[in-house]
Amino acid sequence: MTEPTGPRPTAAEAAPHATEPAAGRTAPRRRDAAASRERLLRAAGELFGERGYDRTTARDIGERAGVDPAMIARYFGGKALLFVAVLRAEDRSESFADLFDADRLAGLVSRFDRQGPGPVAQVAVRPYEDPDAYAAAAAELDRRVVGPLRERFVQEGDEQAALRAELLTAAFVGVVLARRAGTLPHLAAADRDELLPLIRRLLD
Amino acid sequence: MTEPTGPRPTAAEAAPHATEPAAGRTAPRRRDAAASRERLLRAAGELFGERGYDRTTARDIGERAGVDPAMIARYFGGKALLFVAVLRAEDRSESFADLFDADRLAGLVSRFDRQGPGPVAQVAVRPYEDPDAYAAAAAELDRRVVGPLRERFVQEGDEQAALRAELLTAAFVGVVLARRAGTLPHLAAADRDELLPLIRRLLD
DNA sequence: GCGGGTGGTCATCGGGTGTAGACATCGAGC
DNA sequence: GCTCGATGTCTACACCCGATGACCACCCGC
Numbered sequence: 001m002t003e004p005t006g007p008r009p010t011a012a013e014a015a016p017h018a019t020e021p022a023a024g025r026t027a028p029r030r031r032d033a034a035a036s037r038e039r040l041l042r043a044a045g046e047l048f049g050e051r052g053y054d055r056t057t058a059r060d061i062g063e064r065a066g067v068d069p070a071m072i073a074r075y076f077g078g079k080a081l082l083f084v085a086v087l088r089a090e091d092r093s094e095s096f097a098d099l100f101d102a103d104r105l106a107g108l109v110s111r112f113d114r115q116g117p118g119p120v121a122q123v124a125v126r127p128y129e130d131p132d133a134y135a136a137a138a139a140e141l142d143r144r145v146v147g148p149l150r151e152r153f154v155q156e157g158d159e160q161a162a163l164r165a166e167l168l169t170a171a172f173v174g175v176v177l178a179r180r181a182g183t184l185p186h187l188a189a190a191d192r193d194e195l196l197p198l199i200r201r202l203l204d
Numbered sequence: 205m206t207e208p209t210g211p212r213p214t215a216a217e218a219a220p221h222a223t224e225p226a227a228g229r230t231a232p233r234r235r236d237a238a239a240s241r242e243r244l245l246r247a248a249g250e251l252f253g254e255r256g257y258d259r260t261t262a263r264d265i266g267e268r269a270g271v272d273p274a275m276i277a278r279y280f281g282g283k284a285l286l287f288v289a290v291l292r293a294e295d296r297s298e299s300f301a302d303l304f305d306a307d308r309l310a311g312l313v314s315r316f317d318r319q320g321p322g323p324v325a326q327v328a329v330r331p332y333e334d335p336d337a338y339a340a341a342a343a344e345l346d347r348r349v350v351g352p353l354r355e356r357f358v359q360e361g362d363e364q365a366a367l368r369a370e371l372l373t374a375a376f377v378g379v380v381l382a383r384r385a386g387t388l389p390h391l392a393a394a395d396r397d398e399l400l401p402l403i404r405r406l407l408d
Numbered sequence: 409g410c411g412g413g414t415g416g417t418c419a420t421c422g423g424g425t426g427t428a429g430a431c432a433t434c435g436a437g438c
Numbered sequence: 439g440c441t442c443g444a445t446g447t448c449t450a451c452a453c454c455c456g457a458t459g460a461c462c463a464c465c466c467g468c
Contacts, residue, residue: 174378
């Protein structure tokens with residue numbers, strides 16, 4: 001569909017995706033590599049979050065982005081490097097997740113309910129097949145979740161700070177993943193307000 | 205079920221793994237369907253436990269069992285049904301896992317350290333692609349772990365018995381899976397004696 | 409003996425994956 | 439006008455998966 005309408009694209013064609021490089025730059029170009037990159041990045045972020053790395057195919061990403069999957073290799077060097085790029089892109093927008101801060105915990109659970117736990121959480125529980133993707137996700141997990149927790153324990157003078165931080169992270173990830181997996185029906189269906197106090201009690 | 209049932213007095217266990225071509229044919233290889241079934245079952249149990257259902261291939265199972273993977277379809281009706289058969293076979297040997305009983309908890313963690321968490325634990329955190337395998341594992345998880353816990357909470361008069369049971373199961377599964385995944389290094393390397401008190405405290 | 413059923417091997421199918429590479433098309437600069 | 443690099447499209451490859459069925463090897467009962 002979306003007729004090419006001949007060699008002369010006089011009509012603006014109502015750019016179906018409104019890529020919006022904009023920002024005062026040139027007018028939206030019909031062929032815009034930056035926009036394609038961006039859309040691949042966003043679609044990949046969504047799908048990796050929903051299904052994890054392994055179960056997301058390049059074709060799925062391309063379909064959701066409305067971009068040919070071959071572009072993944074062209075722009076990012078392959079699916080694994082696209083994954084790394086997704087993590088780096090989230091890097092800036094994601095805040096640290098202190099599991100002991102009630103508000104942040106609530107926000108985190110809320111975000112997981114909306115967008116899925118994301119590939120970073122999943123990696124705690126199962127390594128990815130691709131070594132690059134695995135290493136990137138593991139580093140990100142440490143930076144975002146385990147690290148802040150460990151630091152808190154260290155400041156408390158806990159000798160087992162690292163172990164305890166990882167233990168709590170693992171438990172939390174288990175809960176969040178299970179909630180989304182749906183295998184445990186009550187956990188999956190529970191209201192967030194009902195669940196949050198239980199989680200807080202678990203982590204204390 | 206796996207009885208030899210035949211007049212042949214051969215001992216199934218005598219069958220060596222002598223599938224190596226270099227090893228020669230010194231031992232006349234017996235043709236024993238029951239033994240082949242058994243070895244497929246065992247190899248599948250190990251591999252499903254180590255890697256989960258999805259990441260275990262029929263060819264892997266066949267290779268470890270020293271049996272042609274085509275036998276999986278012949279004897280069990282396919283990989284998914286082999287998985288169900290594995291669960292049923294474990295069914296008899298597995299005891300319930302009351303996470304509040306310190307001894308049983310220790311035994312459970314010990315078994316996971318030895319054999320891997322097994323496909324039943326993994327299903328809590330991620331559905332399997334095959335619906336039959338998924339349903340079987342989910343049922344088994346409820347029967348073995350969630351059920352006993354829920355019952356305990358019900359007897360305590362807890363209104364959220366089902367939810368709490370599933371929450372603790374999810375947290376425990378997260379810890380066990382993470383320990384084996386290795387992404388969280390201290391958790392993976394921790395001594396069992398060091399870890400168990402922390403887990404107990406977490407679940408209380 | 410020997411026939412036939414049982415057990416095992418193997419090539420192959422149909423489908424899915426990531427991605428490489430040829431080709432088509434656009435758009436900017438000369 | 440034109441060229442030519444940038445961008446997008448599409449086919450195809452090489453590899454994996456689970457499963458199938460034809461074919462062969464063995465061994466028991468006759």
